Amino acid sequence: MIPKCSSSLHPLQFQTFTGLRQLAETRRFKVWLLDQFGVLHDGKQPYPGAISTLENIAKTGGKMVIISNSSRRSSVTLEKVKSLGFDASLFLGAITSGELTHQYLQRRDDPWFASLGRSCIHFTWSGRGAISLEGLDLRVVENVEEAEFVLAHGTEALGGANGNARSMKLEDLEQILELCAAKRIPMVVANPDYVTVEARDLRVMPGEFDLSSKNITPK
Missing domain, CATH: 3.40.50.1000 (HAD superfamily/HAD-like)
Known part of the structure; x- marks a missing residue:
């Protein structure tokens, strides 16, 4: 004899809030x-x-x-x-x-990060303020032939060895990324967002590079 069980299904209760304050x-x-x-x-x-x-x-x-x-x-x-x-x-x-990107690059206790090397091409910000790489023992290069990985903090500029940033169009940075992809150079994206808000505008974030790289076929 199969025992019978009964259950009462209660509809999910939802509550709508108009904002964080409420x-x-x-x-x-x-x-x-x-x-x-x-x-x-x-x-x-x-x-x-x-x-x-x-x-x-x-x-x-x-x-x-x-x-x-x-x-x-x-x-x-x-x-x-x-x-x-x-x-x-x-x-x-x-x-x-x-912060997590910085810590992983600093500690190098993860095998993938440990394998990256020390020479990187650095995509950063210009008007929004460049990202400091202090304490990471990295050598910033602009030549793809010298790069061991790409570090993408921003979408406005190319970092230089002297710590300065040279403003560049997004399309120009993507061209550099295409060269890196052709050489199978790995990339660290420090901000996975595609866009973020800035007043009433949307600003392109480094996640856009990751999206773009999916359409690049390494040779």
Whole structure:
């Protein structure tokens, strides 16, 4: 005899919130993992009510951490939100893809990163501020023949051996990438986003290089 079992199916209960402030007012959450661009600010200024909402979360004992695909390091990210008027002390810290990239390149305890070598072509920023490679013991080169890997922090400039950045069009950087792909040179993308918000505009991010590389067939 097969025992019978009964079950009562309850429909999923959904609740719609109009913004972060309304969600914070529920006081249901003790830990907040917050993106920054498009959530807290638009790259130029905080969204209306964002600062006061975070202050209210902190008052209720909520712990907040910024998690971002930014190619910047964590300390730079916290300085960024501070410059926009946020109280950086409200955050336990920040985790960025740029910070993780830096740590992996510094430690070299992962076999894939350990195999990269020390000579790299560096795609970085110009107007947005170049990314520092201090502490990584890397030799930045501009000649593909000398490169052991590509490090993509930005989409606006080509890094130089002297630490300066030379502004370049995205199309020109992609041409360099095609040469690297033809030689099967590996690439580290420090920001996987295709675009990010900046005020009312969308800015192309290094993830675009990864997308473009899928259409490149190495010889």
